[in-house]
Amino acid sequence: MKINSRIFTTVLFSTIVFISQERSFAQVIPDQTLPKDSVIIEQGNVILIEGGTTTGGNLFHSFKNFSVPTGSLAIFRNGVAVDNIISRITGNNPSFIDGILSTQGSANLFFLNPNGIIFGPNAILDIGGSFVGTTAHSILFSDGTEFSAQNPSPTLTLSVPIGLGFNKTPKTIKVLGNGSNLILGSNQQTGGLGSPVLGTGASPTGLRTRPQKSIALVGGDIDLVGGIITAFSGNIQIGSVAEGQVFLKNLSSNLTLDYGEIKHFKNIKLDEGALLDASGLIGGNISLTGKNIFLERGVVAISNFGDSSSGKIEINAQDSVLIGPPNPAFSPDASAGVLSQNFFNGQGATIEINAPRISVRNLGNINTLNFGQGQGGNVNIKADKNLEIIGQPGSVISSFILNQNVGDGTGGNIDIHSADITIKNQGVVTIFNLGKGLSGDLTLTGEEVKIIGGGRENVSGDFIPSSLGTITLGQGAGGNIVLKTKKVFLQDGGLINATTVGEGNAGNINLVAEELIEISNPSISNDFNEDNISRIVTSADIPTGALRDQLSLNVPLGNSGDIVLKTRDFRIINQGQVTVRNEGLGQAGNLTITANTIDLNNLSQITATTASGEGGNITISSHDMRLKNTSEISATAGGTGNGGNISIDTDFLILFDDSSITANAFAGRGGNIDIQALGLFVSPNAKITASSELGVDGTVTLETIETLDKLAIRTIDRMKPIDENMAKSCLTDSGTSRGTFTYTGASGLPLKPTSGVDNSPTIIKIPQPPENFTPFVPKDLSEPSHSEWKYGDPIVEATARIKTADGRILLVSSPPEEPYEVLEVLCNFKTDSTAS
Numbered sequence: 001m002k003i004n005s006r007i008f009t010t011v012l013f014s015t016i017v018f019i020s021q022e023r024s025f026a027q028v029i030p031d032q033t034l035p036k037d038s039v040i041i042e043q044g045n046v047i048l049i050e051g052g053t054t055t056g057g058n059l060f061h062s063f064k065n066f067s068v069p070t071g072s073l074a075i076f077r078n079g080v081a082v083d084n085i086i087s088r089i090t091g092n093n094p095s096f097i098d099g100i101l102s103t104q105g106s107a108n109l110f111f112l113n114p115n116g117i118i119f120g121p122n123a124i125l126d127i128g129g130s131f132v133g134t135t136a137h138s139i140l141f142s143d144g145t146e147f148s149a150q151n152p153s154p155t156l157t158l159s160v161p162i163g164l165g166f167n168k169t170p171k172t173i174k175v176l177g178n179g180s181n182l183i184l185g186s187n188q189q190t191g192g193l194g195s196p197v198l199g200t201g202a203s204p205t206g207l208r209t210r211p212q213k214s215i216a217l218v219g220g221d222i223d224l225v226g227g228i229i230t231a232f233s234g235n236i237q238i239g240s241v242a243e244g245q246v247f248l249k250n251l252s253s254n255l256t257l258d259y260g261e262i263k264h265f266k267n268i269k270l271d272e273g274a275l276l277d278a279s280g281l282i283g284g285n286i287s288l289t290g291k292n293i294f295l296e297r298g299v300v301a302i303s304n305f306g307d308s309s310s311g312k313i314e315i316n317a318q319d320s321v322l323i324g325p326p327n328p329a330f331s332p333d334a335s336a337g338v339l340s341q342n343f344f345n346g347q348g349a350t351i352e353i354n355a356p357r358i359s360v361r362n363l364g365n366i367n368t369l370n371f372g373q374g375q376g377g378n379v380n381i382k383a384d385k386n387l388e389i390i391g392q393p394g395s396v397i398s399s400f401i402l403n404q405n406v407g408d409g410t411g412g413n414i415d416i417h418s419a420d421i422t423i424k425n426q427g428v429v430t431i432f433n434l435g436k437g438l439s440g441d442l443t444l445t446g447e448e449v450k451i452i453g454g455g456r457e458n459v460s461g462d463f464i465p466s467s468l469g470t471i472t473l474g475q476g477a478g479g480n481i482v483l484k485t486k487k488v489f490l491q492d493g494g495l496i497n498a499t500t501v502g503e504g505n506a507g508n509i510n511l512v513a514e515e516l517i518e519i520s521n522p523s524i525s526n527d528f529n530e531d532n533i534s535r536i537v538t539s540a541d542i543p544t545g546a547l548r549d550q551l552s553l554n555v556p557l558g559n560s561g562d563i564v565l566k567t568r569d570f571r572i573i574n575q576g577q578v579t580v581r582n583e584g585l586g587q588a589g590n591l592t593i594t595a596n597t598i599d600l601n602n603l604s605q606i607t608a609t610t611a612s613g614e615g616g617n618i619t620i621s622s623h624d625m626r627l628k629n630t631s632e633i634s635a636t637a638g639g640t641g642n643g644g645n646i647s648i649d650t651d652f653l654i655l656f657d658d659s660s661i662t663a664n665a666f667a668g669r670g671g672n673i674d675i676q677a678l679g680l681f682v683s684p685n686a687k688i689t690a691s692s693e694l695g696v697d698g699t700v701t702l703e704t705i706e707t708l709d710k711l712a713i714r715t716i717d718r719m720k721p722i723d724e725n726m727a728k729s730c731l732t733d734s735g736t737s738r739g740t741f742t743y744t745g746a747s748g749l750p751l752k753p754t755s756g757v758d759n760s761p762t763i764i765k766i767p768q769p770p771e772n773f774t775p776f777v778p779k780d781l782s783e784p785s786h787s788e789w790k791y792g793d794p795i796v797e798a799t800a801r802i803k804t805a806d807g808r809i810l811l812v813s814s815p816p817e818e819p820y821e822v823l824e825v826l827c828n829f830k831t832d833s834t835a836s
Helices: 003-019 545-551 703-712 722-727 730-734
Strands: 028-030 040-043 044-053 054-055 058-066 073-076 084-089 095-096 102-103 109-113 117-119 125-126 131-134 138-141 146-148 160-166 174-178 207-209 214-219 222-225 228-231 234-241 246-251 255-257 266-273 274-277 285-295 298-304 312-323 336-341 350-361 365-370 379-389 400-405 414-424 428-433 442-452 466-470 481-491 494-502 510-521 535-540 563-573 577-582 591-601 607-608 618-621 623-629 632-637 646-655 662-666 673-682 687-692 700-701 740-743 761-763 800-805 808-812 820-825
Touching: 028 040, 028 044, 028 109, 040 058, 044 466, 084 146, 102 109, 109 138, 131 481, 138 673, 146 160, 174 214, 214 228, 222 234, 222 274, 222 312, 228 234, 234 274, 255 285, 266 298, 266 820, 285 298, 298 312, 298 800, 312 800, 336 350, 350 365, 400 414, 428 442, 442 466, 442 646, 481 494, 494 510, 494 700, 563 577, 577 591, 577 740, 591 607, 607 618, 618 632, 632 646, 646 662, 646 700, 662 673, 673 687, 673 703, 687 700
Parallel strands: 044 073, 058 084, 073 102, 084 109, 095 117, 102 125, 109 131, 117 174, 125 207, 131 214, 174 222, 207 228, 214 234, 222 266, 228 274, 234 285, 266 285, 274 298, 285 312, 298 336, 312 350, 336 365, 350 379, 365 400, 379 414, 400 428, 414 442, 428 466, 442 481, 466 494, 481 510, 494 535, 510 563, 535 577, 563 591, 577 607, 591 618, 591 623, 607 632, 618 646, 623 646, 632 662, 646 673, 662 687, 673 700
Antiparallel strands: 028 058, 040 044, 054 058, 138 146, 138 160, 160 246, 246 255, 740 761, 800 808, 800 820
């Protein structure tokens, strides 16, 4: 295994520093600050550390310098009654450990040097208990005392250590090494999709603990440059703090650190193949806490090889978590990521990442796998400000958050909370199910979700789009996708998909966006390729390429899932799609869209299609709906399947420019189309059809026309001659000519927007009164009825326009009882005392 240049430079620099110091710097030198000082016995390369001051279960040591050269062995000689070996370095030099650091019995070892600690590539821990390495200035005890390296005091305590005290600017802890051969995501290493990641729990080098013990490194900056830390079924705690107090809990078993009083943190970096591994028969725990946490070329991993539940991988950052190298020039022969695996009947470790900003980039990944009858680990991500998954187009693998279920058990869930979520350049968030068990579900909650394309075919010929999805390739059902957000943007080939290529049914997609869902592409492609377009799809697909060859997949047997979309504004632009589809023997899912406005433009589609099964139904509810420029809503069934139904309930529906709404079948019955709208506007080149090529055509029901007929174009069945009606008019009796009366019947309204109004109405002038005309005086001026007029009641002609005391303007045929003001007399109108 080669040593890279960065590690070699670091080790060479450290070696030069050690040579330049006096010989004692490379050894262990007591400082004589304890009541009973430490005693050092050198036997060749063996350094025996005896003496020290014992108080209760604590053995205290204090040194001026402490380093273990390459090939050397430093052994703390302690009695079986000692629980904790507590050592401090009070000099001014950092400690360089490149040999073996050992204790006797099951005692825990605290190693405190405020000047810094460097573990070389040959460093080995042989500790019976847990190990705490720290650059704190003191160790805190439960009785309020402290064991300080900066203010040495002979006062020692019987109490157990409970914490670490840090002054400002604590020094760095470095772990150097040759790196692991652990590779995440590479087909060469893992054997392809669904294969285990090899190498966890078995690293022969690096810092190791005994089974089910803990190792904690707590200091300023923490750098692992090719370093490997392994705790078999144990616990790894990495903390980077700027100042304050860190408290210890459960020291004897599952050590955890409490950072509740820390306000400022420093940085943690894993690079050059660094590895943190807490795998075992009982999966352990790993925790990283700092300001910025960089997994540039490093892996954090837990594999559970037993039947018990595993622990947790927890990464908490005050500012950011970055998984992947800082630039795209990253070879897949090294990995950056977080891994949880479950092999038998237990449960995989949960992965929890919390930070304001989280970035998975340049082939970085978060990966959980379940191979047994147990349950896969969950992935929980919380990014208060933003989460981004940015891939590297054209690569064999991509940046991803991935959950895989291969066995008979249940796959884990992916749960993401972030104000802003961006997936682009072949970034992938996916749940795979290759086994018999149920898949996990994928949930996203946030303010804005953007899935932006940029994917292209890799060297294997497979196209990897930027996507958010669940896929089942086996007998188990696929996972569901739930999105709750304000805005969703799918751009330039972005994809949300729930797919089956096996026997199991595809999952469902439920997307609720308070303000907007937009599915768009930058332009219309003449060379149409579905892989390059933005879309939301549930499907049963016939596999192609490497996926088909690797897993020997054929025609899918499962059903497609359902899609439910709810938003205020819904836009599909430039060949965007929303589709439920089944290319196999099963049924298509149903598609439901609820929005205030729905716009489809430039070859965009909402479709439900099957190759041979029953067609899916499409249900749409909106206020305004527009299809323009050859856009389409269709439900189509091939083979003997019946076409799906289309139901649209909207205020206004517009179909222009070759757009269409169709429900078609081949040999089965064509689907039905039911449209209810206040207004329907269809251009001559648009169409609404329900048909079957060989079977019975479906039906098209347009509630629009019937509704308009009832509301706006009811005609009088037997219209009397106009001359006869006008002769009896009050206006005729008044002796004035007030205009014309036109009666057109139903022809007064156009049949459609492109039709003109009937231009040949009957026009009759109101006749002039004869010379001997006697004005007409209404005989009945009785109190008017205030009952509401209904269709079929007699029509009473108004004789005046008045204004009531409360400001209402009324047309009346007789004076009302309440006070009023006459605004206009249309005919003879007799006022009474109530008039003003």
